[in-house]
Every structure is written in structure tokens, then in C-alpha cells.
Amino acid sequence: MQLKDKVGRVAATGRSCQNWKKDQELVISLLNKISISDGGAENMLKPQLVVTGHASDSLYTSILYFQKKNFPGTPDGYIRPAGPTFKRLAELSTKAAAKPAPQKGQWNAVATPSVNSALSKGIADDLKLDYAEVVDIIRATVTDGMVTAFELDDLLTIANTSRTLSPTSKKLINLFVGDEQKKWLGIGPYDLNSDHKKIAAEMVCDFLKNTRTTFFPKLDPHRVGIGILRRIAKPSLIDQDQGSLCGPSALMFSYASDKPGHYARFAIDLYQKGQATLGRLLIKPGKDVRNYTPPWSLDHVDWLTCASIRDSENWFLDFDDTGKISDLAGVTLPSEMEQWFRKAGYRDVRENTNISRFNKGIADVNEANTLLDKGYRVCLFISANMTDYDDQSDKGSAFTMHWVVLREKIQVANGSVKAKVFSWGNGDYEIPHPNKAGAIKPLATKDFLMNFYGYVAAKA
Numbered sequence: 366m367q368l369k370d371k372v373g374r375v376a377a378t379g380r381s382c383q384n385w386k387k388d389q390e391l392v393i394s395l396l397n398k399i400s401i402s403d404g405g406a407e408n409m410l411k412p413q414l415v416v417t418g419h420a421s422d423s424l425y426t427s428i429l430y431f432q433k434k435n436f437p438g439t440p441d442g443y444i445r446p447a448g449p450t451f452k453r454l455a456e457l458s459t460k461a462a463a464k465p466a467p468q469k470g471q472w473n474a475v476a477t478p479s480v481n482s483a484l485s486k487g488i489a490d491d492l493k494l495d496y497a498e499v500v501d502i503i504r505a506t507v508t509d510g511m512v513t514a515f516e517l518d519d520l521l522t523i524a525n526t527s528r529t530l531s532p533t534s535k536k537l538i539n540l541f542v543g544d545e546q547k548k549w550l551g552i553g554p555y556d557l558n559s560d561h562k563k564i565a566a567e568m569v570c571d572f573l574k575n576t577r578t579t580f581f582p583k584l585d586p587h588r589v590g591i592g593i594l595r596r597i598a599k600p601s602l603i604d605q606d607q608g609s610l611c612g613p614s615a616l617m618f619s620y621a622s623d624k625p626g627h628y629a630r631f632a633i634d635l636y637q638k639g640q641a642t643l644g645r646l647l648i649k650p651g652k653d654v655r656n657y658t659p660p661w662s663l664d665h666v667d668w669l670t671c672a673s674i675r676d677s678e679n680w681f682l683d684f685d686d687t688g689k690i691s692d693l694a695g696v697t698l699p700s701e702m703e704q705w706f707r708k709a710g711y712r713d714v715r716e717n718t719n720i721s722r723f724n725k726g727i728a729d730v731n732e733a734n735t736l737l738d739k740g741y742r743v744c745l746f747i748s749a750n751m752t753d754y755d756d757q758s759d760k761g762s763a764f765t766m767h768w769v770v771l772r773e774k775i776q777v778a779n780g781s782v783k784a785k786v787f788s789w790g791n792g793d794y795e796i797p798h799p800n801k802a803g804a805i806k807p808l809a810t811k812d813f814l815m816n817f818y819g820y821v822a823a824k825a
Contacts, residue, residue: 368392368451373420373428373443376558382443386417389424392444396427398458401476401515404434405457409476409515423514426554430513439558479505480519493529496537497574503541504570507594510563512555517542533587537573540591551595551602565597565629572633580639583658584665592666593632597625601792605671606663611788612697613671615768616643616705618787619742623825624710632670643674644710650676674705696766699746702821711742711823718746718819720766725817727777727810733820734774741822743771745786748816751808752788754800758812766818769794782813 399405
């Protein structure tokens with residue numbers, strides 16, 4: 366019984382290890398033999414879903430959960446051949462076989478300690494769960510910094526089998542678990558594995574218990590709360606949709622990544638008080654933004670935060686919708702982006718753009734890469750043309766100016782450019798971007814530079 370190579374993902378970067386099929390099947394088999402109380406999966410992992418080269422979300426979070434239960438410190442997310450995690454797996458799996466998987470659809474099928482304990486506490490007095498008790502069950506799953514696929518399954522069991530849950534409580538659970546058919550809107554498992562994220566998650570749970578006060582009557586408070594929680598766990602879910610909100614989205618992605626507690630406080634204060642601060646930056650949106658109903662495809666929390674920033678800073682134009690009329694009002698100039706980061710508490714903010722001549726060069730690309738290496742948030746100012754398969758080599762205009770956040774160093778080689786950025790709810794958006802069939806056209810260096818207007822960089 367031995368592994369050929371590493372199994373899982375590198376927690377620090379999210380990159381998958383080798384993940385040979387037989388190696389994954391062995392790890393799944395061992396985890397399934399170990400009880401949940403010992404950090405195992407207790408027959409809940411499904412080996413038929415194994416894909417060579419990729420550790421599924423459920424397997425990855427199971428490895429994190431096992432490491433957190435059995436080893437002090439921060440879990441690394443993967444298992445080495447003959448490493449301490451593998452040895453501990455082998456040791457615990459030799460104990461008595463885990464109980465057979467209980468029949469689904471019964472409350473006694475709830476197996477995860479966090480959900481089971483909170484459920485028992487909630488029904489102790491009257492055998493019923495009220496809304497506040499449901500929030501506390503959700504709170505129990507986020508407290509240790511990791512919401513596993515097993516905990517989400519248990520929450521669905523409660524939602525699907527309880528005869529006493531209110532429609533609001535069921536809705537909250539279903540929002541938290543997410544929709545498998547709409548994964549782009551966010552779905553668990555949740556990674557909240559830092560003290561700052563745990564504190565932010567506690568703020569959200571407190572908010573969900575008191576959603577009556579609002580200055581945004583058209584926004585669903587439960588969508589807002591769960592949306593905040595999702596973005597704490599995965600900031601790349603922030604998505605401007607069809608609105609001209611790429612500048613605020615880049616700022617919010619950076620803020621949620623670097624300061625999750627401050628991000629949560631900002632969003633909650635906006636919803637409850639109608640205004641909030643990002644460091645020294647006071648955001649106070651107008652009544653049109655506060656009374657607007659976003660389209661179904663735009664998450665309520667992204668309208669709440671991003672549209673409020675854009676509207677609050679517009680001194681000559683009113684931004685209150687996501688249509689073409691809002692395009693000019695939604696444009697974020699480099700000077701504004703620089704001031705936002707500076708006032709929001711970032712250090713050594715650098716603005717290196719030129720929107721009058723559009724002629725940034727390789728030296729500016731190299732500077733952006735150097736700053737990224739040094740830990741700066743680097744927001745590229747580009748033409749949105751280069752992000753689209755059909756238009757990537759077309760010259761941009763004032764109406765195609767777009768902000769993205771650099772995720773990896775820009776690669777310049779053999780006369781072409783590749784980059785990975787945050788944009789439109791995707792933290793790994795590729796430039797050049799493939800078409801629907803997966804085809805990719807090389808992006809010539811000269812075409813990239815024609816559509817590259819510089820950057821704003823800042824240190825958290």
C-alpha cells in the first residue's frame with residue numbers, strides 16, 4: 366500500500382498535484398474507512414468521480430480536514446508518498462471499519478460533528494429549529510475555518526427532511542450550500558482557513574441574525590449575507606456582470622483578498638447604514654443606487670459594494686443601472702483607482718498609466734511583474750478587446766477601457782503574450798482567451814502593447 370506521487374492540491378497556491386487515478390482511489394479508500402471524528406470521510410467520498418491530474422473539491426477539503434484534525438499548524442492540502450499524512454491515514458484506517466453510510470433523508474443521517482452538535486442544541490428545547498438556530502448551525506460549520514462537502518450534505522439533509530423549518534430558513538440553507546447548476550454564482554466547500562476570514566465569517570453570521578435594518582430595500586439580505594461569506598472564502602467570485610464596474614470590482618477583489626474582515630464590515634455597514642468607510646474613503650451612494658433592483662445575473666452583494674463605490678465617487682454623473690447609459694458614469698480613471706487604494710489603507714501606491722497615447726512598452730510590463738513578485742496588488746488598465754477571442758487584436762477605445770487584477774507574471778516570449786488575471790468573476794481568466802470550442806489564438810506582443818495602458822499597484 367503506497368502512493369506513486371502526491372495527491373491533493375497545494376493549499377498556498379491552489380495548484381493540483383500529480384493526482385494519479387490509482388493514488389487518489391487509495392487515499393479515498395483510506396479516508397472512507399476513518400470516522401469523521403478522527404478526520405476521515407466515513408464512506409462519504411465517491412471514488413467513481415476520480416479524474417487523473419485533478420483532485421476534486423470534496424477530496425481536497427477532506428485532506429485539509431484530516432490534516433487539521435491530526436496535525437497542528439496550517440494544512441498544506443496534499444499527501445506525500447510515505448509522508449506523515451499518509452502514515453497517519455494508514456494507521457487510522459487499520460482501526461475498526463467506519464460505520465456503514467446511514468440512510469439519506471433522515472435526521473440521524475447527520476454525521477459531521479459540527480452540524481450534529483449544533484442541530485442537537487437547536488432542537489433540545491422544542492424539537493424544532495427556528496431561523497436563528499439555523500444561522501447557528503451554519504455558524505458551527507464555519508467556526509473551524511473550513512466548510513466541507515460533508516457538512517453541506519448534512520445541511521441539505523436538514524433542509525430536505527425537516528417538517529418545521531420556515532421557508533426563509535430553507536432558503537438560507539440552500540443559498541449557503543449553493544446550486545450545482547449555477548456554479549459560477551459560488552458553491553461550497555468553503556475555505557475560511559485564516560483568523561481574519563474566521564472573524565469575517567462570524568460578522569456575517571451575526572448580520573444574518575439581524576437583517577431587518579437596511580437602506581437597500583430591493584436587495585435580498587440573505588443573498589447579501591451569503592454573498593459576503595462566499596467572497597470572503599473566494600474573492601474571485603466578485604463579478605461586475607454587465608455593469609461598468611470593473612474598477613470597483615478590482616478594488617473589492619483586492620480588499621476581500623487582503624482584508625476580509627474589513628470587506629465584510631464594509632458590506633454590512635453599507636446595507637444597514639447606507640454608508641460605510643474603506644479606510645479613509647467614505648462611500649455614500651445616492652438613492653437611485655440604493656433603490657435599484659439588480660438583474661438576476663448580478664449578485665446582490667456586488668451591486669451593494671461596487672455600484673455604491675462608483676456612484677459615491679461620481680460628482681458629475683449619476684450611476685444607477687447596468688445598461689449602456691451607465692457606461693460613461695461607470696468608467697474608473699487611473700487617478701481615481703490610485704486614490705481609492707491610497708485612502709483604503711494600502712501603502713506605496715503607484716500609478717503608471719497613459720490613457721492619452723496608449724503606448725506603454727515592455728519596460729512597463731517588466732515593472733508590473735517585478736511589483737507582483739514583491740507582493741503588490743497590480744491592477745492592469747487594458748482594453749477589454751484583448752480579453753475576447755474575436756477582438757483581441759483590435760485597437761481599443763475609451764469605451765473598452767477595463768481594469769483587471771494580475772494573478773501571475775505576464776509572460777512575453779516568441780513574439781506573443783500570455784497573462785492570467787482576475788476579471789468578471791474569474792480569478793484565473795486567461796489572456797488570450799479561448800473561444801467556446803477551446804481554441805486559442807496567440808496574442809502578438811505588439812497587439813498586447815497597443816491595448817495595454819499601464820497599471821496601478823499597491824501594497825496591503
